[in-house]
Amino acid sequence: MKVVAINGSPRKGGNTSQALKVMADELQKQDIDVEIIQVGYLDIHGCTACGYCSTSEKNRCVFKDDIVNETAEKMREADGFILASPTYYAGIAGAMKSFLDRVFFTSSGYFKFKVATSISVVRRAGGVDVVHQLNNYLNLAETILPPSQYWTSAYGMDKGEVMEDGEGIQTLRKNARAMAWLLKVVHDGKEKFPLPYDEGHIMTNFIR
Template sequence: MAVKVLPVNGSSRKEGCTGAGLREVARALQKEGIETEGFFIGNKPLPDCTACHRCRELGRCVFDDIVNEFVEKAKVADGFVFGSPVYFAHPSGRLLAFMDRAFYSGGGAFAFKPVAAVLSARRAGTTASFDVRNKYFTICSMPVVSSTYWNHVYGAQPEEVAEDKEGCVTMTNIGKNMAWLLKCLELGKMNGLPHPDNEKVPTNFIR
């Protein structure tokens, strides 16, 4: 069975610094025999989630755009890498709107699938942006893939990212670690080991 990872580019520039970091991860995955399919969310404005709850009735987001296209791909994918530039110590607003809607309307497509967050920055704000994305993953029971340093690369231009040797090695090690985890999960499936049957109980805090 083929195993596929979707590297998601949340930058407005497809071939920018974020794309350079994601390509390093993809190269490492491919060397380990893992198929990758890049997904660029584009640079057009995306509607934010309006919490209308229509996705519960429709099985998809009420705004029929690239988010629904991605969720359909996510259903058959085995892992994900979400990349973003840093804006004001925060990920791209476009990517967050995209993830809000994708995870709210299609959360089941992500459960128990390995995932990593990748950041690119000129200088700072990466660790705060890293934390924001990881919260999506942890509430969806996704195994979060680590590396050998924080998952970021530095550079104002893509060619500068290539000069960030530690960052590029960090990206490579994300790919290696994710490939290893994916292979472990496949072996578990082959040997009849199912994922946990988790329960979820909502709590509303009121005065």
Template sequence: MYVVAINGSPRKGGNTENLLRTALEPLEKAGWETEFVQLGGKKIRGCMACGKCWEKQDGHCVVDNDAFNDVMDKMVKADAIIIGSPTYFSDVSAETKALLDRSGFVALANGGLFAGKIGAAVVAVRRGGGIHVFDTINHMYQMSRMIVPGSTYWNLGYGLEKGEVQGDAEALANMRNLGETVSWLGKAMAPNMASFPAAP
């Protein structure tokens, strides 16, 4: 099974990346193919609402001169998608929002490409606003008929400076539990995916 973790933070090696990589550890140990994608800091524009994805229905966005379509291919391939974002004014980063809008729309336009996949949100936050980030990511998952696993707490880690989240023992334990839950859920779902209800 394959899981992709997408980092919407422009800061490489920062707290969001630390949390995502911690969540991937149990999946790697369980034999999953894992991939970490650094999206933040790359060129990715917002949705233009042009509707071309509904006309073309090729699983891609008509805008092909940025990072989106490569990441979309990985999301379509994945059995599980973990999207992480820092907290910017109580919401996701601009890169994360662009990914959510465009991937969700392209998936819907192509018959529900994310339906039945596992989707988890991971959030780095300094102090407040992280729950809204968590909700923003999960909204796309839920509108896409994805399965959202729980963990021992909200998937939040606290820290400002790079690596500071490593001092948040509860967050790291929660990330490991999240990875374990995703792994268990994926294996439980695998034999039944062929019978997942089709979109109306």
């Protein structure tokens, strides 16, 4: 099995990277491969809601000069994925937001019942908001979220400080172990229990 971890931080080797490594180490102990892809330092177009992906081959995005289509394909093929972002004004970092808007607009239909989780890194406050914002993507894509003992935020400012947050790091480890367990349950369960019947999405607009 394989998990793709998305690092939304622009800082290489920073606290978000170290928090993801904690998760990856736990998953690898369970014989689950992890590929970490850092997108936060890249120049990524925002979604323009052009609709190209709804009719294009493999629902690929119209912008082909960045990492989005390539990474979306890896996430579609993986058994699960992790979204990680530092906290900017109690929100997702900019390049990560642009990346997520396009990946999930093109690929949510491919993510149903995959196991996915999110983590945030924060200096002081706003990290729970980031987890909630990341989870909005996961919930609307109908993924399965593993639990932990607390919100999956870890605290630190300078490089390496996140590792001093004992409770935060423990929370991430527990989340990763729950993710590994769920990945195996879903993988083995598919052989006995088919995925739920999926009826067409009824769209209701509030002004007409």
